[in-house]
Amino acid sequence: MILNSLYYIGQMTIFAVAKVKYFYEVSVKLVFPISIISFFINSQSHNHKTKINLNGKTIQDLQKTGIAFDHGTYIPGVSFTGIFSHEELEKLSSQGFQTEIILDQILSPRQSPVSCDPKISNTPNYPLPLNYPYGSMGGFPTLQEMNENLDLMHELYPKLISQRKPIGNFRTFNNHTIDVIKISDNPNVLEEDEPEILYTGLHHAREPLSMSQLLYYMWYLLENYEYNPEIRTLVDSRALYFVPCINPDGYEYNEQTNPDGEGYWRKNRNPNFDGIGSDLNRNYGYQWGFNNNGSSNNGTSDVFRGESSFSEVETRAIKYLCEQHEFKIALNYHTFGNLLIIPWGYSNVSTQDSSQFNALAQLFTQHNHFTVGTSFNTLNYEVNGVSDDWMYGDTKTKNKIFAFTPEVGPSFWPNRVDILPLNKSTQFMNVMAAWNAGAYADLEDFSPTNLNTDAGTLNLLVKRSGIENANINILCTSNFSGLVFDTNPIDMYVDAGNSKMTDINYHFNSTPNIGDSIELSFKITTGNFSKTLVVKKLYVGKPIWSESCENINQWYAPSNNPFVLSNKNFTSSPSSYTDSPGSNLIPNRKYKLKTVFPIDLTRAKNAYLSFNAAWDLDIEGDFAQIQVSADGDNFDPVCGKYSVAGGAFQDLNNPVYTGLQKQWVSEWINLDKYKGKSIYLQIIMNTNQSEFPHDGFYIDDLKVFSTSLTNSSDLNTEIISLYPQPARHQIFIHTRGSIDCTRLQLETLDGKNVRANCQGSSNEYRIDVSNLNSGVYCLKYYTQSGHREVHKVIIQ
Template sequence: MLTFNVMRNLIFLTTLLVLGLIGHAQQQTYKRIKFLNTTENISLLKAAAVASEEIFASDDSLQLETNVTTANQLRLSGLNFRILIDDLADYYENRNANSTFNRPRNPAATSGLTPVPNGFQLGGMGGYCTYNQMLMHLDTMRARFPQLITAREPISSITTHNGNLIYYAKISDNPEINEDEPMVLFTGLTHAREPIGLQQMLFFMYHLLESYNSDPYIKALIDTTQIVFIPCMNPDGYLYNQQTNPGGGGMWRKNRLDLGNGNYGVDLNRNFGYMWGYDDEGSSPDPYSETYRGASAFSEPETQALQEFVNQRDFKICINYHSHGNLLIYPFGYKTLETNDSVTFHDFAYRISAFNGYSTGTPGELLYNTNGDINDWMYGESSEHPAIISLLPEVGNSYSDGFWPPTERIIPLCQENVPGNLRVLELAGWYAEAKDDCPMYLSRQEGYLNYLFVRQGLENNGTYTVGFSEAGGSVMEFGTPKTYINPVQYDTIRDSIWYRIVPNPEFPNQPVKLVLTVDDGYISRTDTIQKIIGAPLTAILNDDCSNMNNWTSPNWNTTTFYAHSPATSITDSPVGNYPSNTNRSIDLTNELIVDPNTNPFAMLSFWTRSYIQRGRDYVVVAASVDNGTTWQPLKGKHTHPGGMYQSIDTPVYDDFQDEWVQEEISLADFAQASRLLLRFTLRSDALINRDGFWFDDLKVFTRDNWAGTSEPDNQNKGGIIALWPNPATSIVNITTQVPEQVTGMLLVQNTLGQTILQKKMAKNGKTSLNLHTLPSGIYLVKLTDDSGLTISTKKLVIE
């Protein structure tokens, strides 16, 4: 027999459910609820076909934004939750109505972010454009840049249930012509309550158009790509939100199909044909559900129109903007299954999200699966069109942004997606990279510079040129650049280019900067790298990381869990994962004493591995010359510029590096320092925590100037300025400076003080010595005057 309390609760919940169903005849109330992150609770969500993209994690809990009907169904099924926000539409609208944010006067004031385009304006719906304002922007772009963008046109003659057309525009150097160029598609507002996709698209379009004549990189992208934009895939739903909530914040998601009894709508992103209705967890057969998939695949005019539009074109990549969650999602969604192009999806997602730090993966990897979505159809339905690399960004932080981010967040969210959008255009074409694969020190006068070349872009039949040059110097000569014709995507080519070091008496005061260039015929991509000519002779710090004797930190310590050389390394979190919102450093305890005469040739070397939340958490290695008052971040072979949620453009380490790799960092920027401190710092946000960062076998090398020193020069009579190269193999070039009245003599002596070679110094101060007959070893080169008095001595290494 049921107790009175149980019966009362059942009656109460049943009444709530009935009232919720009745509520479909009017605007529903949407709530934000919070509950424990357990397997049982996730099963309840899947059984209710709750949209996985609307669920986000917070600590050991999950949060969901959903309507009152779904919330009541979940409670009846056994989900215990707490209501955080009782009326989301009211919350969003009031938040933006009270905003005092204005468009910044100086659009380029924030370093590292895309300047706000002149044509971009916040809209009249809490900062978001109304439907008509969106159309006006497309018309304005056409009027201002008729040579770069088409007039807006319908994607199809098919109209929505309310009689609206869906519009697109194309940006290219010849927009009216269908050229033989890669074609990319951007879509937005498939779900009517996600207007940040529209705003960022308008922002990006203005950025492309306004930068064409001033930015060669943007010009090259537009000249070689056809870029298609559909800013609003769901005009009926968006206009409905505009009607019910003119200040923004409307929570309608689906289209406006009249299902009868006051119920409306199909979830357009569950209505696509590939694996439509695969199960009832990834989409719902219930017309009252937020994820109702429709009566059949492509039952809706919006998806039919897009199907017709896509099947008539050859799109390479499609980016479908949604919100929220800071995610970048790719196929397959209907089940946990790798695609035939999983390498491409993993790599593209990694590169597209490098700046904004979005978490990447399939729906099943990020939470649980969905079916009938646009990604799976774009890629999987190869019977209708060639497979399209389709990805779905979920823009915005789930905690503070939500479906209608605050007005002051619109521009930052637009800015954080511009670098990824630009990378999409590159990847649709001939994108390729070359990576330096040489040690920091070049110990021979003549040799080969090794590099790795990989083509990542989708376009075949490309011709690539890879070459080295010197940045602002004349110390080195290089062989002919290498050419690669139609390399296979993701095949790593290991190659090298010849170099020769040219004698230069001024060179010993500076290291050399090389530029590694990849040219695909349209865009040249460069990487500037530093090299030190010669071999490291002295390790002023040699730490095997077996203890903390050289280091000071309250939280970094040694660990035996991983080690490059037995049996320990140093890590930021010796036990478990690093915590949220942490800022933990490890400092070299004692300053390194460095001779300023040799410091231009100093190098930091260590082995490292890491497991860090990419794009969010990060490690910086820095140096200080003022005893820790200020710190300068160091760029290494394995760093990359920090993104939106890190320290922008600062060299950082993040990501998953499962194998030990050797890092080499030039310390040339501290050429005049006599004392040096080092620091490793890990910073994390409030989201995902990982295992951290390890380093091992750390060394700091210097060498004894370019030629080395043995005794002071005689300041009255000049001396040896340079030995070149050093170490040497067959010939050494010597530059001296002595008064005109002095006839200098050069002596080469072994370590026993015996003179092995001697030669009169040329009057122009430049002489070469043939070393073929001398065995490898260390020698002294002496410059003497007419009386035999030693003017100066330099150390020479023969290999």
């Protein structure tokens, strides 16, 4: 009976393999047989995007299950969402966790971020190299295809890239070598005078993008060496080493089980005392086995750390390679999450070089906007025995290496159509890592986008992130001959990992026309690196509207959760606006300020809003916005230089300010959409339920500029005038011409209506204010033609 049943199931299995569509239909109807069928069809079970309801439990409680939780979305005490196998879901269920499958059969589709305005982006372009290989495994190269492609590189560019060579005499369990390749102007010579950098991929076998983006980078360097002066200088002055596949056994196993891609084996294939494989990125020697939260001593676990530190051939090979060289920087690529992780991993503490790590990380992620932080900062838990901790922390047999872990993309196996943009997303990071292995410094313009005086000061932030010491030189030029720099060039020195603001004074020998665009160039040179920062400034004259943030008389401020004055953090004395002065953000609050009186852009050819801002907000849920309305009721968020697309727990895909920006920045927003109208401004700040403290949002010195009008006295579109000002008993409203009033409202600054009538002649109206409290009020006037005006009224 049992044999007959097994035979029958075997027959079903053969049929299911031959008729895949039928297999999915059967899988809905049958329960017991399907688990056996799936075993014969595929030794790796289907994986599922799943939400785990934590109900107050912690990430440490999850880690005790022995499952890998280093990829996914974690909301402390609420949920963890990631991709899990059927066996892992059963293990979670057996240990009391409630799970909910969000998307069966793997892979949430990648959602592209919405950019405010691509015209304001200066993201470098890295075109698809001619020889880049789309492979046969879901668009990724197999192990053999990867090796063939590396061999082709050497065949075509033997003077720039070495042959792939085994690291030492190391052989994996399946007898594979672990190969290293060098790109330089002398690829077959040890260049001790050139800074060395290491790039690695495929620590984890199910992360092919970690390898493919390196192939993309290597081909880009080789194919552009002859034509791109920057690439030529980079390759000539650096020694770049690549280990695209640290885990050939595991990667080949995924090809065997899933030849079309989406194989989910993570570890190597070396048998252990209780199963197969060790997690190579838990097997490095620094703080190996620090605890059982950051790695597991269970041989069946996906995060099994190995039987001892460096027990695995693969990690011993990387150790040997690092000991034979003096790598300054290492990028150990993984997927996924769009993160850039820095040490320490084993504990929630910063390194003694945290300022240098953060300076490098902020530069690397300048264009891909990966989230930067330690493992705990980005994943909410620690990991131990990882590559970066050992490369940076162990200096007994090698030098200190500034090692990073980029986690690229939205999933382990992204769709083929997404491979190209994901490969591109890391190329600036790769190039910058190579430059920073030597002398490197960058410039950022913190000056307003506008020039509006005959003389002034430009604020340039000089950021030194390069590992090697060198002096810095800045040469300033302009395309407007009437602009003169008082000191030029500028020589300076900045310590590694630090920044220094330098003030560049200028004056005009001749005055530009209002609306003229002036181009300024700042060439920075340090070591063999040089770069020119080109910025465009608009000469706009004086603002037509301004707010110095000394009081809130021009704003509606709700009685609950208003923005208030801060006299401790501002750009111009005595104060700025903020949400929570003297304390951290209060969770689940909505702060708001709205202008009482409209700003007239009816005669503007072009219009701009500028302000200074600084913020410390939870990047997952807190956000601030600047909003604009043409009617005072319906507001839209507007894009600036520093706004980003809102995330799932913010205003999704709309421009927001979030994350950390402690240094005050000068924001610039184009208001051309609203020219020909009168506008209202609104500042909002929303907080979530983050358990981590954040300071909040600060804003100061708001100004509106127009290229057609120099000040508000040039405007003559108002049809009413008020007198007396201030008023004690009555306000008289006089209109120009005979205009029918349909509504006349006097409101408090919080929007409460205290008077409403249109009593009077066709061009003279009167409001009794004798019983009102002293203060500032808002008068709104409406006509039959739809005209609307808002005026400030002061009552004594």
